[in-house]
Amino acid sequence: MEVTAAARLRFALQAACCYTVPMKHVAIIGGGISGLAAAYRLHKAGARVTLLEATDHLGGVIGTVRHGDCLLETGPDCWASNKPAAMELANELGLGDEIIGTRAGVRRSFILHHGSLKRLPEGFFLISPMSIKALIKTPILSWPGKIRMALELFKGVRRDDADESLASFVRRRFGKEALARIAQPMIAGIYTADPEKLSLKATFPAFIEMERKQGSVIKALRKRAKGEAGKAKTGGEVSKAAGPRYGLFVTFKGGMSTLPDALADALPEGSIRKNTRVAGLKREGESWQLVTDAETINADAIVLALPAHASAGLLRDTDAELTDALGEIEYAGAAVVNFIFDRSQIVHSMDGIGAVIPAVEGRRIIAFSYSSVKFEGRAPEGTAVVRVFMGGALNPEVAQASPDEQTQIALEELRGLIGVKGEPKFALAGSHKGAMAQYHVGHLERVAKIRELARQHTTLAIIGNGFDGVGIPDCIRNANEATATLLDQLGA
Ligand SMILES: Cc1cc2nc3c(=O)[nH]c(=O)nc-3n(C[C@H](O)[C@H](O)[C@H](O)COP(=O)(O)OP(=O)(O)OC[C@H]3O[C@@H](n4cnc5c(N)ncnc54)[C@H](O)[C@@H]3O)c2cc1C
Numbered sequence: 001m002e003v004t005a006a007a008r009l010r011f012a013l014q015a016a017c018c019y020t021v022p023m024k025h026v027a028i029i030g031g032g033i034s035g036l037a038a039a040y041r042l043h044k045a046g047a048r049v050t051l052l053e054a055t056d057h058l059g060g061v062i063g064t065v066r067h068g069d070c071l072l073e074t075g076p077d078c079w080a081s082n083k084p085a086a087m088e089l090a091n092e093l094g095l096g097d098e099i100i101g102t103r104a105g106v107r108r109s110f111i112l113h114h115g116s117l118k119r120l121p122e123g124f125f126l127i128s129p130m131s132i133k134a135l136i137k138t139p140i141l142s143w144p145g146k147i148r149m150a151l152e153l154f155k156g157v158r159r160d161d162a163d164e165s166l167a168s169f170v171r172r173r174f175g176k177e178a179l180a181r182i183a184q185p186m187i188a189g190i191y192t193a194d195p196e197k198l199s200l201k202a203t204f205p206a207f208i209e210m211e212r213k214q215g216s217v218i219k220a221l222r223k224r225a226k227g228e229a230g231k232a233k234t235g236g237e238v239s240k241a242a243g244p245r246y247g248l249f250v251t252f253k254g255g256m257s258t259l260p261d262a263l264a265d266a267l268p269e270g271s272i273r274k275n276t277r278v279a280g281l282k283r284e285g286e287s288w289q290l291v292t293d294a295e296t297i298n299a300d301a302i303v304l305a306l307p308a309h310a311s312a313g314l315l316r317d318t319d320a321e322l323t324d325a326l327g328e329i330e331y332a333g334a335a336v337v338n339f340i341f342d343r344s345q346i347v348h349s350m351d352g353i354g355a356v357i358p359a360v361e362g363r364r365i366i367a368f369s370y371s372s373v374k375f376e377g378r379a380p381e382g383t384a385v386v387r388v389f390m391g392g393a394l395n396p397e398v399a400q401a402s403p404d405e406q407t408q409i410a411l412e413e414l415r416g417l418i419g420v421k422g423e424p425k426f427a428l429a430g431s432h433k434g435a436m437a438q439y440h441v442g443h444l445e446r447v448a449k450i451r452e453l454a455r456q457h458t459t460l461a462i463i464g465n466g467f468d469g470v471g472i473p474d475c476i477r478n479a480n481e482a483t484a485t486l487l488d489q490l491g492a
Contacts, residue, residue: 032060347419
């Protein structure tokens with residue numbers, strides 16, 4: 001999203017709480033983290049806000065459930081602290097002391113390899129080794145696979161500026177085995193995507209830079225690791241990253257719902273309407289009219305904080321071209337099953353935060369976390385909480401299955417993977433249908449077109465996870481930027 005200098009200034013002033021726009025009425029549609037963050041920003045800037053949420057739950061896919069002494073996450077369980085927007089918002093809301101990181105001492109995970117769980121090798125950065133030593137040591141590639149991966153150092157550089165899928169990039173530089181055994185499972189948990197369709201430009205542009213500038217991803221990462229090692233001698237952090245850098249992942253002591261709950265609490269009474277699905281939207285001169293089952297609401301500005309397909313549905317009568325453009329962003333469903341076991345029911349050592357499952361293993365789950373190991377305060381001593389992540393673009397039918405079926409599938413898979421004895425003490429399954437945006441090849445062009453078309457409608461902001469990043473910090477940054485632009489328009 002383009003942000004003008006005036007909008008930036010306004011945002012800075014607004015953050016400093018010393019600027020208010022006259023009482024303009026802004027309707028925010030969607031009560032996920034995107035909508036709540038936008039409503040909060042607008043309210044802080046002095047706008048009158050009405051947030052309309054179709055369900056009786058605030059937070060969208062974010063949901064923390066307490067069962068006895070256990071804390072379960074039905075959606076995301078953490079966010080990456082290196083993207084500042086979520087940390088800044090949490091601190092602004094006075095939640096800084098509530099933030100916790102992954103437990104030290106267990107910052108490692110597993111990957112399924114020919115039916116057995118192997119420790120994810122250290123010295124890899126997502127799809128690439130950071131050194132030849134790390135590559136030689138990894139137990140999850142065959143020798144031909146390792147040699148092919150090492151040849152990346154000598155592969156020619158692609159200069160074509162056209163977008164490419166992650167699968168094509170990895171196959172071209174590292175070989176087929178690296179794609180199946182490393183890249184696919186590493187990115188599946190983040191994007192729940194088909195790597196053959198996932199846009200490299202939209203998701204991992206840094207790898208394109210590494211190829212172009214250093215001629216090799218391994219070379220670039222080796223250089224980066226040496227730089228970090230140098231920093232470590234002077235107090236910096238050396239990356240022994242085994243895939244993701246687990247030290248970056250944070251959550252709240254009281255679970256992920258802490259953030260949407262605090263945002264909702266910060267909004268004026270009566271400004272949130274739950275169980276209110278917006279069914280239609282139209283422009284009325286300078287303002288907007290939106291229709292719910294119960295009433296028609298007038299607003300000076302609108303924020304659509306929905307999956308792109310839902311925003312498309314609402315804009316059908318306003319702009320057919322924009323509707324079509326939004327409809328081109330595809331979504332996939334995901335399911336999460338939380339189990340509570342006695343620790344003694346699980347045979348596996350549980351000395352890590354969880355595991356990723358490559359699609360070539362033919363299982364019906366994407367990943368699982370040992371939630372009670374990953375973060376403190378998730379279960380009492382002697383109890384284990386295990387969270388299973390399923391569905392996505394490669395396994396769409398699982399997200400469509402009933403909660404009972406999802407529980408059975410997840411339990412069956414866990415029995416084979418970690419050795420579960422007996423029945424769980426509790427299980428909670430749920431789907432997020434059509435909630436995970438799929439950034440397919442050409443995504444950046446599609447988003448640019450949407451932005452261009454949307455610019456023709458002043459006082460309309462379209463946000464959500466379909467555009468500039470799927471992570472929670474991305475959604476918050478997107479909401480901040482869009483509301484700054486909107487305030488600029490409303491103040492003009
Ligand atoms: C299972 C899962 C795990 C994830 N794990 C992580 C993670 O660990 N870390 C991370 O950073 N990100 C994670 N993500 C991604 C991240 O959580 C999401 O991208 C983000 O929360 C999306 O927020 P949102 O507000 O844009 O959309 P949503 O959360 O989808 O909210 C949209 C809201 O709009 C409402 N709505 C829809 N239509 C209407 C209508 N017509 N009228 C009114 N309301 C409507 C919906 O009910 C919903 O509440 C995960 C996502 C999922 C699904």
